[in-house]
Amino acid sequence: MTKQAEQTTQVAVSVPPHIRGRRTTRGIMLDVAIALLPSAVMACVYFHLYALMLLLVCIAGAVATEFVYYFVAKGGFAKKCSRAGEVVKSWTRQFDCTSVVTGLILALILPAYTEWYEALLGSVFAIALVKMLFGGTGKNLVNPAAAGRVFLFISFSLSAGALLVDGTLTTGSTYLSGTLLSEGALSGGSSYQETIELSLLQLFLGNGVATAAIGETCKAAIFAGYLYLVVRKVIKWWQPLLCIALSGFVSVCLAATGGTFDITLFPDYCLSGGLVFGAVFMATDYVTSPKGTYGQLVYYVALALLTAILRHFTHIEIMSFTILLMNLLTPLIDTYIVRRPFGYKREKKAKEAVR
């Protein structure tokens, strides 16, 4: 009898379901990190150790910030110091790899001439102020990486758009718009001092010549990451495609206002700048994008329009800004676009009243 009593205490009681799927938060985040790997590798190929340094600094900065915040924020600091081992253990148990992803993304959207302390500051800002202060994983209002990028842009005038040839940095006064790269895309771009001409293939592969951020140059690598995310069902296949294609098309239309309508520019607009990277890895962030399918549709359409329009008029690297803007609109979208339950039919009262 005592044996049975002992045994029964071990049995867990909870609400159903009693079996669960294999997916975990950590697993999803690891999937995203894996999808980012090709971009990271290509960044290292094009920008050598410099890119590696940026990647390491950002990831280490992000993870360390999260840990320090965890250590300091909850419970007495002194009390935690005395039980440091336990705290580290509980932290590793709940560690869900979101900060790794944030660090990775932030590094990949930084221009290659970023100083190490700037990168570090950006990742600390992204994790501490944007994510942890709002309540940690799942509670942040805006994408931490995008916010970190914008923070650096404003603080240090770090604009993606430094000219880079064969890995040698020629930073200086010339800030080219990262969005307007190809020859034909320069509608009204004559005011720029320097432009580089890239073939479509170069635009797709990066090819060692880049003016954008380190991870955004090689579209092929981003595409590989996209395929991985879709196969692993982390994102829905139509989300980035809708955003990129619509944005490209609207850009073509806007360019047509200054001249002739030229649909052959469509791939140039789609592939240039941070649009592809932002659409695949940043806009699809779960926490800061709408939850329902219709809400997501609205979100990606609005994001594409905003990006295209702002690109046309501002000529600066705009993707992070538009993503931040749409992040802020997400709660509104979620509140007003409510799903109808299965079998729901709109009441026909209005029609009958007319009769």
Add this chain to the structure above:
Amino acid sequence: MKAIQGKRLFAGIHPHGRKQLSSGRALEQLPPPEEVCISLSQSLGRPALPCVEKGAKVKRGECIAKADGAISSDVFASIAGEVIDIRTMTAQGGGEETFLVIKADQSGEEFRFPALSDPTPEEIRARVKECGIVGLGGAGFPTAVKLSPPCPVDTLILNGAECEPYLTCDHRLMLEFTDEIVRGARYLKQALDCKRIIIGIEDNKPDCISAFERYPDIAVVRLRKQYPMGGEKQLVYSATGRKIRPGKLPADAGVVVQNVATAFAVCEAVEQGKPLYERAVTVSGGAVNEPKNVWTPVGTPLSALVSFAGGEKTSPSKIVQGGPMTGIALPSYDFYTHKTTSGVLLLDEKEASLSEPSPCLSCGKCADACPMLLMPMQTDFYAEAGDYEAAAKQGGALHCIECGVCAYVCPARRPLIQSIRKTKQEMRKK
């Protein structure tokens, strides 16, 4: 009739079935337990009122409690013996229920109603009511009530989906008692005065599908293996393409859904006059030695069932009454089967989910998987904040069928069903 393919659900999941544990085991009769504890709350609605005294001798199948109200049902003695106690205990749901305790004697006397030959619809309905038949799929809604629908119906759908993982009692029943189920369905059809009988069977049971294809008057629908295919609204949609509107009964769409086990019970009640005092139960799970399908008297202690199935292999992490997706986790074996108990599962460490919930990521996987097209994460968000009205409005919690799909897919292991139940409870108070 040759089986036709059922429609795909809008959403759903494909959990690991683990049905092979017990699907090959023929139904066996449990040796009569020495003592049974029969709850008087065997169906939705109010508990039945006991009509025997303490100390009374009862035959097997004798009525021991009378229905109290329209959606209550009669309760019958499941073994012959003496009523030794009427007591109130904690039931599996956590609430207090009144139990009649019957101690077996050696008489083995049995009570049966007279068999009906060539019954009229009224006779069938009356027999179903006096035999205390309830929906054996799990909800426990009295079948007699379902047989007098508020509006005319043209289709009777037999639910043979058995989409819950592990459970195989309906599978065995369909295989071994095909003829009885068909006859029961014909009685039900007669009582409902409807045109056709459809039986929906998931395509992981091809043997059952071919068994039912032999009958010319039964339309067989091969359902895709997708949980929760056996949900009433989901089954009706998949088998007929009709959608039941939110808050409406299937009769609104011209159909009545009955479980195959219910059809079997109806057949026995009409042809043999046998009241509902026993049912097929699956005993399965990774922590049980010999998973089995067992004919079990209502009120059997779970410990008797488990020891009949060879006892524990390892100590279980969870004891579940019902299926793993919707069943009730129990703290011990000191509970008793109901008319609606379709399974007793002993889940081992690997199978049972014991992980702690973490913050919601808003990934939307729950909404993508929800067969009712709701937004469980919104309900969870607002319910946690205590705003139940917003939880019901934004998440659609009141339309939830509690199939457990959302919590199954949730990567953050949120207790979504708990939030939804709490929301329903709070909204009911208002």
